[in-house]
Amino acid sequence: MIRFTPKSNGIPESGKVLLAEPFMADPHFGRKAILLCEHNEEGSFGFVLNNFIEVGLNELLDDLPAVECRLSLGGPVKNSNLYYLHTIEGAPDAITVKPGLFMGGDFDWVRSLLDAGVQLEGKLRFFIGYAGWTPGQLEDEIKSRSWFVTNADVDTIMSTESEDETLWKSLITEMGEGFDHIANAPVDPSMN
Numbered sequence: 001m002i003r004f005t006p007k008s009n010g011i012p013e014s015g016k017v018l019l020a021e022p023f024m025a026d027p028h029f030g031r032k033a034i035l036l037c038e039h040n041e042e043g044s045f046g047f048v049l050n051n052f053i054e055v056g057l058n059e060l061l062d063d064l065p066a067v068e069c070r071l072s073l074g075g076p077v078k079n080s081n082l083y084y085l086h087t088i089e090g091a092p093d094a095i096t097v098k099p100g101l102f103m104g105g106d107f108d109w110v111r112s113l114l115d116a117g118v119q120l121e122g123k124l125r126f127f128i129g130y131a132g133w134t135p136g137q138l139e140d141e142i143k144s145r146s147w148f149v150t151n152a153d154v155d156t157i158m159s160t161e162s163e164d165e166t167l168w169k170s171l172i173t174e175m176g177e178g179f180d181h182i183a184n185a186p187v188d189p190s191m192n
Helices: 105-113 136-145 153-156 164-174
Strands: 018-022 033-040 043-048 071-074 077-087 095-097 101-103 124-133 147-150
Touching: 018 164, 033 095, 033 164, 043 071, 043 077, 043 136, 077 105, 101 153, 124 136, 136 147, 147 164
Parallel strands: 071 124
Antiparallel strands: 018 033, 018 147, 033 043, 043 124, 077 101, 077 124, 095 101
16 A cells, blocks of 8 residues: 555654655745754754755855856755855864765865865855754654655765756655655646
8 A cells, every 4th residue: 555645754863854745835845855954952954955046156255266066045044144065074163964974164264175276076065045943843844744854875965966856856766665656746736
């Protein structure tokens, strides 16, 4: 028997990925994958991985050397701020999200690497804004099956190759039996 919404036993924690249920109508989160960077008694926050914008980093920060990278809208909170994830071991003041993946740190240090011509393609990813939840809110949304909790490897998280919905579909499908039909569900359930 295939249930429409199979049970996701994932527990929200730093480094996990939240996948929106297929009919979520919220323009910020519908068909989105969110890397959870922090989850504790004070609340939760993360970055939408698959919501790209057509603005270059150098249009936002004109004092950087030319950097080719796709920017993502990380979420609707503090969307005038720039955040970043990276895989640079030893970055000063960086926070470990999961083994091999870090958030933020000393941006002047990152700038010095860029100025020195160090190739950081695939090692550095930028977000405008973030997604946030108040204490207990995310757990309630997971119980109501608004989100599925899963894992993704660091390469998948850092990749900006896929288009907006492709990553969501891929990660839903990888969750196993009972999830294929969710990945292929139409955006509008009346179209089924």
